[in-house]
Amino acid sequence: MGKKLVAYFSASGVTEKVAKSLSDAIGADIFEIKPAVPYTKKDLDWTDNNSRTTKEMNDPESRPEMSEKISDVSQYDSIFIGFPIWWYTAPHIINTFLESCDFSGKKIILFATSGGSTLRGIAEKLKSSCPNSEIIEGRMLNFNPSIDEIKEWAEKI
Numbered sequence: 001m002g003k004k005l006v007a008y009f010s011a012s013g014v015t016e017k018v019a020k021s022l023s024d025a026i027g028a029d030i031f032e033i034k035p036a037v038p039y040t041k042k043d044l045d046w047t048d049n050n051s052r053t054t055k056e057m058n059d060p061e062s063r064p065e066m067s068e069k070i071s072d073v074s075q076y077d078s079i080f081i082g083f084p085i086w087w088y089t090a091p092h093i094i095n096t097f098l099e100s101c102d103f104s105g106k107k108i109i110l111f112a113t114s115g116g117s118t119l120r121g122i123a124e125k126l127k128s129s130c131p132n133s134e135i136i137e138g139r140m141l142n143f144n145p146s147i148d149e150i151k152e153w154a155e156k157i
Helices: 014-026 052-057 092-099 122-129 147-156
Strands: 004-008 029-032 078-084 107-113 134-140
Touching (some): 004 014
Parallel strands (some): 004 078, 078 107
């Protein structure tokens, strides 16, 4: 595996912790996918039909703006993308990220955190945002996996 990048979105810090462990374990660069307007606790209230995240996730065309774009992905062969699962899929800011660069020919490996959801079907849902890349439904990295466990998984890909 050539040069690697771990890009992640984390609303509460859980995915961030896992992304940093993954980056350390595999010697990858790291990039945080940050929304231009940070999410508040009220925005993240999935039980509120009027919360920002509920509105975004109910609109398949929603593309929350990022605060910054990554400057160049051409140097990376493999890109690990991590996120919390919202409404059984990736938050739409992941689509924003994928549509912000040319990922042609790249291997994209997904990882996620969730209290009970899986990655099943998410790669297929994201394919339209980066059609010329290979997207792999990687793994759920919940419950603080060890560096050795993360490294072993990443090296198998």
